[in-house]
Amino acid sequence: MPELPEVQTIVNDLQKITSDTITGFWTDFPKAIKSENIGSKITNQKIKSVMRNGKNIIIEIANEKFIVIHLKMTGKLILTKLQPAAYKLEAVPKHLHHIFYLKKNGALEFHDIRKFATIEIISKTKLLEITAKKGVDPFSTEFTIEKFTELIERKKHKSIKSILMDQTVISGIGNIYASEIPFDSKINPHRKISSLSPAELKLLQKSILKILKKAIELRGTSFSDYRDGNDKKGGFQNFLKVYGKAGKKCVKCDTIIEKGTVEQRSTFHCPACQK
Incomplete structure (x- = not known):
């Protein structure tokens, strides 16, 4: 399972999608998605920030919602230059289960071999509640x-x-x-x-x-x-x-x-x- 260094590395790599816009979303494994109507909630939303919360990846979008991604055992987030038209959805790679289409940066692919990883859309209030239950982050100023x-x-x-x-x-x-x-x-x-x-x-x-x-x-x-x-x-x-x-x-x-x-x-x- 990716730990803090792995998640932080991915978050660092994804800084380039800040200010980009999510133009669409595809999935062939809706069981991994813990929120209803995810497509309508994130489509045409600008990405405000990408950050780490413990072992979770948090993508903040303009409608004051947060996409929470937990990679679990085998999840992978890979940024590609492919445009939506380049995907043949009837023949995607076996372990590619979700795609976030982006206006400027191609697509963010979510691969998962064991299908334990999850995606959820939450409010700022919910994010604060989740954070409050976690321990201190080693890279926060609190970690004295x-x-x-x-x-x-x-x-x-x-x-x-x-x-x-x-x-x-x-x-x-x-x-x-x-x-x-x-x-x-x-x-x-x-x-x-x-x-x-x-x-x-x-x-x-x-x-x-x-x-x-x-x-x-x-x-x-x-x-x-x-x-x-x-x-x-x-x-x-x-x-x-x-x-x-x-x-x-x-x-x-x-x-x-x-x-x-x-x-x-x-x-x-x-x-x-x-x-």
Whole structure:
């Protein structure tokens, strides 16, 4: 599933459609659409902004509505130069299920292999309600060491890995980065929050920002399905230190990387480097 760096990369790629106009919409899988009459609600609407909200992509349109796109496991948003007349809708690619036609920039294609991704049209009030339920965004001004400490100390009984993936605490981090961040801070992801010293909390907060920024610079992590807005792979998979490395030597000390489970999710760490 695309996490914060992947979603932010796509959002960055889609900035070029700001001020463009949606001229039409096509779908062959209406089950993914959580709002009625989507075509009439978005057609001839100017795009005011494209932004990220946690792991969601938000497209703001001129009628004070917001298109919320959740890529889930295998969703891909790809900007193409194709004009509406170029599409043979009876013979589109197998996993292309939705198309947003644009006045200036061709089309925004929404591909999804497993068909878990969703599209919804919501009001600003609803968007604010959704945002209020999410945890702090790591790239917001709110993400200070004081705020970070306050949030995680409410759940002292939980493990570090669990807290990093808790979207009500920190918004946007998933399984990949929840393994890489503790490695960077040299902390065992299975440790309880209550066991961390103030110095370790600072290290963890700094590692969250460091790893997420680096992943965005490298345009995300591609294992199989993720592609950026230009249908290209990311590069952070080439710099992973522990995620998916069980049984291999640690890049720092040659100790074998171990694989465990936290809340039914695979968790990777070096038992020598991470204490």
